[in-house]
Amino acid sequence: MFESHQKEVFRMTQGIRSVAVLGCGQMGTGIAQCIARDARRNVFLHDSDQKQLVRALQKLNAWAELQVSRNKWTEEEAGTFLKRIIAAGSLKDVDQTDFVIEATVEDFQEKSKLFKTTCEFLKDKPEVIIATNTSSLSITRLAETTDRPSRFCGMHFFNPVPVMKVVELVRGAQSTQETVETTASMAQIMGKSVAFVQDSPGFVSNRLLMPYINEAALAVHEGLASVADIDHIMREGCRMPMGPLELADFIGLDTCLAIMRTLGELGETKFAVAPSIVELVKERKLGKKTGQGFYAYTPDSIEYPLGHR
Numbered sequence: 001m002f003e004s005h006q007k008e009v010f011r012m013t014q015g016i017r018s019v020a021v022l023g024c025g026q027m028g029t030g031i032a033q034c035i036a037r038d039a040r041r042n043v044f045l046h047d048s049d050q051k052q053l054v055r056a057l058q059k060l061n062a063w064a065e066l067q068v069s070r071n072k073w074t075e076e077e078a079g080t081f082l083k084r085i086i087a088a089g090s091l092k093d094v095d096q097t098d099f100v101i102e103a104t105v106e107d108f109q110e111k112s113k114l115f116k117t118t119c120e121f122l123k124d125k126p127e128v129i130i131a132t133n134t135s136s137l138s139i140t141r142l143a144e145t146t147d148r149p150s151r152f153c154g155m156h157f158f159n160p161v162p163v164m165k166v167v168e169l170v171r172g173a174q175s176t177q178e179t180v181e182t183t184a185s186m187a188q189i190m191g192k193s194v195a196f197v198q199d200s201p202g203f204v205s206n207r208l209l210m211p212y213i214n215e216a217a218l219a220v221h222e223g224l225a226s227v228a229d230i231d232h233i234m235r236e237g238c239r240m241p242m243g244p245l246e247l248a249d250f251i252g253l254d255t256c257l258a259i260m261r262t263l264g265e266l267g268e269t270k271f272a273v274a275p276s277i278v279e280l281v282k283e284r285k286l287g288k289k290t291g292q293g294f295y296a297y298t299p300d301s302i303e304y305p306l307g308h309r
């Protein structure tokens with residue numbers, strides 16, 4: 001049974017030799033790492049901000065070096081891993097790939113603009129699946145902004161990608177069974193298990209997680225306790241691995257705010273966003289990635305480990 005499933009995963013993914021990752025912030029970098037490390041495929045990294053691209057390559061290099069210095073990999077293994085990672089000269093290079101994973105900002109207009117251009121470059125490759133790592137946006141509506149709604153679906157990874165083992169797989173109204181199965185197989189060769197969820201704001205994870213984070217931010221706003229004490233209570237009293245506010249900083253407050261606004265589409269007043277989150281985002285205090293959010297971070301604490309074997 002297990003063997004026949006493995007064979008099927010192999011069959012679904014054998015034609016996929018190169019994967020494009022669009023957007024290489026914290027999620028895109030982690031996704032690229034799993035494609036090169038676990039799926040053993042080439043990965044084309046693209047970002048509209050050259051600095052982010054350089055930063056992603058530096059992180060992946062540093063991670064490979066760490067594997068060697070800890071005797072987990074030989075120099076040759078590290079070299080093979082790094083050879084699979086290619087900085088795309090431009091978005092046009094997407095035409096050299098067989099599968100696309102989008103991980104740019106959580107903004108419907110931005111993502112749909114990017115899909116439009118991506119599809120122009122992919123016009124001779126209608127078979128290529130586009131998967132989006134959106135945390136909350138409608139897969140069906142995003143699919144409609146592409147030229148291939150049947151070959152589009154949601155592939156929601158968790159942060160940090162190389163460490164977290166599950167992917168929420170979200171089918172759009174027009175996604176075919178083959179699209180879903182191929183994407184699920186891709187997730188599996190990247191070392192992830194798959195949970196199938198309906199296309200609804202925030203899917204399952206963020207529908208449950210964001211109200212919790214928002215409530216913690218409201219508690220700060222109301223002066224119920226300090227940021228550190230709220231996190232301490234939830235870590236030590238409720239056995240959460242991270243407190244809600246450090247988790248919000250880790251995710252990125254801009255991403256949290258965007259997700260919460262999408263949850264507002266559910267029409268429930270319980271999703272009214274805490275003023276402290278809106279204020280921090282206005283001040284570009286986006287959490288760990290900018291060095292300041294609910295907490296302040298020193299420059300060397302901004303980098304997080306990308307997963308150790």
Ligand SMILES: NC(=O)c1ccc[n+]([C@@H]2O[C@H](COP(=O)([O-])OP(=O)(O)OC[C@H]3O[C@@H](n4cnc5c(N)ncnc54)[C@H](O)[C@@H]3O)[C@@H](O)[C@H]2O)c1
Nearest residue numbers: 023024025026027047048049052103104106134135159251
């Ligand atoms: N942060 C999390 O915990 C988390 C978890 C799961 C899913 N996500 C989702 O993943 C996506 C990315 O989140 P992130 O945390 O990596 O954000 P991030 O801010 O770290 O990175 C976003 C990257 O996208 C790039 N970008 C923006 N517009 C672009 C464009 N038009 N073309 C190419 N690149 C572009 C930015 O330069 C940046 O490097 C979002 O949709 C988010 O909701 C985030």
